[in-house]
Amino acid sequence: MILGLAAAALLLILILRLTACKGTGKADNVGTGSSPKGRIFDGSYGVTGEAVAFQPAIDAPADNGNAAGTESVSISGALGMAGSAVFDVSDGTAAEENGSSALSSEEERLLRLKAEKPDIDINSWEYILANGFHSIEDYEPPWTEEFRGVYLDYRIIGPMSEFVSDAESQGLTVCMISGYRSYYTQSYLFEEKAAEYDGDEDIAGTIVARPGTSEHQTGLAADIADEYYSIMNSRLSFTELYQWMSRHCHEYGFIVRFPEGKEESTGIIFEPWHYRYVGVEAATFIMENNLTLEEFVELYR
Numbered sequence: 588m589i590l591g592l593a594a595a596a597l598l599l600i601l602i603l604r605l606t607a608c609k610g611t612g613k614a615d616n617v618g619t620g621s622s623p624k625g626r627i628f629d630g631s632y633g634v635t636g637e638a639v640a641f642q643p644a645i646d647a648p649a650d651n652g653n654a655a656g657t658e659s660v661s662i663s664g665a666l667g668m669a670g671s672a673v674f675d676v677s678d679g680t681a682a683e684e685n686g687s688s689a690l691s692s693e694e695e696r697l698l699r700l701k702a703e704k705p706d707i708d709i710n711s712w713e714y715i716l717a718n719g720f721h722s723i724e725d726y727e728p729p730w731t732e733e734f735r736g737v738y739l740d741y742r743i744i745g746p747m748s749e750f751v752s753d754a755e756s757q758g759l760t761v762c763m764i765s766g767y768r769s770y771y772t773q774s775y776l777f778e779e780k781a782a783e784y785d786g787d788e789d790i791a792g793t794i795v796a797r798p799g800t801s802e803h804q805t806g807l808a809a810d811i812a813d814e815y816y817s818i819m820n821s822r823l824s825f826t827e828l829y830q831w832m833s834r835h836c837h838e839y840g841f842i843v844r845f846p847e848g849k850e851e852s853t854g855i856i857f858e859p860w861h862y863r864y865v866g867v868e869a870a871t872f873i874m875e876n877n878l879t880l881e882e883f884v885e886l887y888r
């Protein structure tokens with residue numbers, strides 16, 4: 588009961604935070620010229636960038652504006668572990684044993700990635716993997732600190748504040764939407780969603796990440812939107828903010844965690860607002876080679 592009240596209070600705070608961003612209108616209103624600093628590239632959207640095939644059918648977060656906690660829509664149910672098949676090739680020997688000496692370009696790419704991957708300890712905290720295929724149970728960051736209204740693992744406050752202030756020095760407007768969410772908050776959000784569907788957790792699981800599978804539970808991820816376009820949908824990718832942040836995030840140790848076209852690997856639709864800290868070395872390697880965290884971690888197995 589107390590837990591429920593606490594979670595409800597947190598949810599209220601999150602919702603209030605959302606209204607603090609100036610652009611929380613309907614997606615359709617964006618780009619009409621009503622907001623002089625909206626910074627959407629005119630005429631671009633609708634042509635590319637829409638992850639239409641992977642848009643969740645039910646109650647998409649972008650439609651109801653309830654961004655807190657209901658993003659990270661899993662499509663794992665439909666796709667299963669499809670993404671991992673890409674990385675089944677552990678080395679080049681299998682093809683040779685089968686009498687085929689020529690490696691496919693994909694196999695060659697994997698061999699190159701494995702050879703060139705950063706020399707890091709993949710079990711270190713920066714690389715914690717939380718997704719629909721891999722639960723982190725009730726993991727908690729050592730401690731969290733507040734940054735512009737959201738909480739993050741204290742170890743990434745420095746890189747995040749540099750990232751954000753450098754974006755602002757470009758004249759961009761940053762709205763921090765969401766950071767750390769505890770296992771219990773996520774449980775509350777999940778159960779609340781399930782209750783909307785008569786307790787059907789399978790449906791709820793396609794809308795809200797199950798507790799233990801949301802990356803926000805690591806404290807290493809943040810949802811960042813434009814102050815004038817704070818709706819979390821694929822159109823955010825047409826803001827100058829995203830254009831700049833996605834190009835420079837690795838310099839601060841962050842990656843675009845759920846890139847477009849990688850839905851089979853992550854199990855999550857394109858999320859141009861969700862950044863994850865992995866450190867500069869890994870982030871640079873991941874972004875330069877167009878990898879997901881799933882694919883990166885797999886290189887070390």
Ligand SMILES: [Zn+2]
Binds near residue numbers: 803809810860862
């Ligand atoms: Zn997120």
